[in-house]
Amino acid sequence: MINKTISNVFLQMADILENGASMQRVPIAVTAMGSEHGEDLIYHAAKEAADQGLLVKLIGSQPLDYPGVEVVSVSSSEEGHKRLESLLDSGEALGGVTMHYPFPIGVSTVGRVITPATGKEMFIATTTGTTALDRVEGMVRNAIYGIVTAKACGIQNPTVGILNVDGARQAEIALQKLQAAGYPITFAQSRRSDGGAVMRGNDLLAASCDVMVTDPLTGNLLMKLLAAYTTGGNYESLGYGYGPGLGEGFDKLILIISRASGMPVARGAMVFAAQLVKGGYQKIFAQELAAAKKAGLDNLLAGLQKEKKGAEEPQEIKAPPKVVVTEEIMGIEILDLEDAVRQLWAAGIYAESGMGCTGPVVLVAEEQLEQARSILADKGYIGS
Numbered sequence: 001m002i003n004k005t006i007s008n009v010f011l012q013m014a015d016i017l018e019n020g021a022s023m024q025r026v027p028i029a030v031t032a033m034g035s036e037h038g039e040d041l042i043y044h045a046a047k048e049a050a051d052q053g054l055l056v057k058l059i060g061s062q063p064l065d066y067p068g069v070e071v072v073s074v075s076s077s078e079e080g081h082k083r084l085e086s087l088l089d090s091g092e093a094l095g096g097v098t099m100h101y102p103f104p105i106g107v108s109t110v111g112r113v114i115t116p117a118t119g120k121e122m123f124i125a126t127t128t129g130t131t132a133l134d135r136v137e138g139m140v141r142n143a144i145y146g147i148v149t150a151k152a153c154g155i156q157n158p159t160v161g162i163l164n165v166d167g168a169r170q171a172e173i174a175l176q177k178l179q180a181a182g183y184p185i186t187f188a189q190s191r192r193s194d195g196g197a198v199m200r201g202n203d204l205l206a207a208s209c210d211v212m213v214t215d216p217l218t219g220n221l222l223m224k225l226l227a228a229y230t231t232g233g234n235y236e237s238l239g240y241g242y243g244p245g246l247g248e249g250f251d252k253l254i255l256i257i258s259r260a261s262g263m264p265v266a267r268g269a270m271v272f273a274a275q276l277v278k279g280g281y282q283k284i285f286a287q288e289l290a291a292a293k294k295a296g297l298d299n300l301l302a303g304l305q306k307e308k309k310g311a312e313e314p315q316e317i318k319a320p321p322k323v324v325v326t327e328e329i330m331g332i333e334i335l336d337l338e339d340a341v342r343q344l345w346a347a348g349i350y351a352e353s354g355m356g357c358t359g360p361v362v363l364v365a366e367e368q369l370e371q372a373r374s375i376l377a378d379k380g381y382i383g384s
Contacts, residue, residue, distance in 0.1 A: 025055035027055040045270065048263070096254045098255075099258065105354065109128045112220075147288055160175070172198060223258075239265055
């Protein structure tokens with residue numbers, strides 16, 4: 001361990017002498033266990049990422065002696081996620097790459113793909129998680145998160161397109177209002193003859209915009225298609241993964257890859273994380289959010305809620321005393337998620353909403369799991 005530490009110190013000194021302090025190796029953690037293609041694949045990706053100038057904190061069960069890679073030994077995926085959290089909390093790693101993370105509601109990930117028609121890179125905003133319970137509000141916020149990510153990766157004035165899915169026109173109107181009120185957003189133009197910022201499938205393939213705005217479930221599907229269309233689907237070979245989780249109040253840099261992600265995607269995700277650190281993504285996020293709020297983002301989103309027909313104010317229910325929640329209850333419709341949490345609160349069970357790898361989840365304490373399941377089943381939120 002001492003020799004490994006000394007080795008990493010000398011590597012960082014060499015980087016500074018050769019390239020200057022700004023090029024010092026960025027420490028990025030990655031969890032290796034859980035891949036459908038085996039732990040060795042992530043080890044290979046870590047070595048290639050180290051060759052590109054990263055200091056990789058490789059959380060896995062196997063030893064490895066390689067310059068720029070430090071193995072953090074664990075015996076299970078659960079232990080690996082705990083170590084990932086501790087490395088990020090302590091600052092030993094400035095970013096993390098993992099195959100699953102229960103992002104809270106309000107946080108979603110911005111993916112990065114290589115498009116087949118032109119080979120141009122494009123950001124898909126967003127690809128996992130839930131930005132907001134309202135679809136249009138989520139897409140408006142997704143546009144801002146996509147702009148943040150693109151700018152942190154060096155695109156000074158990213159163009160924004162909105163994929164032609166349900167809610168696209170409402171999101172376009174809302175973003176145009178933000179632009180008119182002073183938020184600097186540059187809309188892309190579709191390559192189809194009628195133009196406009198609403199993008200078709202052709203634009204998706206050709207990267208007619210730098211940032212493609214959509215809802216997370218559609219974005220997740222697009223990521224899988226664009227990452228694995230050359231391999232038959234079981235091996236994601238292209239792109240940089242599902243990207244960083246962004247949202248107000250979320251201060252960890254955690255990027256998602258899939259259990260089906262291949263070596264190039266895993267390596268790309270680590271490089272992506274380092275680019276975000278070097279690009280100052282947190283500062284850019286704060287600046288973009290402040291600019292959007294100055295242009296009336298909060299009032300605009302509140303107006304979207306008032307426009308909903310038949311909307312009712314939810315009954316005020318106070319949360320019970322907070323406890324540690326580690327167990328996930330899955331199978332709840334996203335639009336019912338917050339109501340399900342309130343039902344548990346009303347029964348005296350502390351619960352939180354979140355997003356697991358397969359969709360929305362309610363998080364509860366282990367000792368209250370069965371009681372919570374029974375309540376939610378009785379109320380019709382999950383199957384019995």
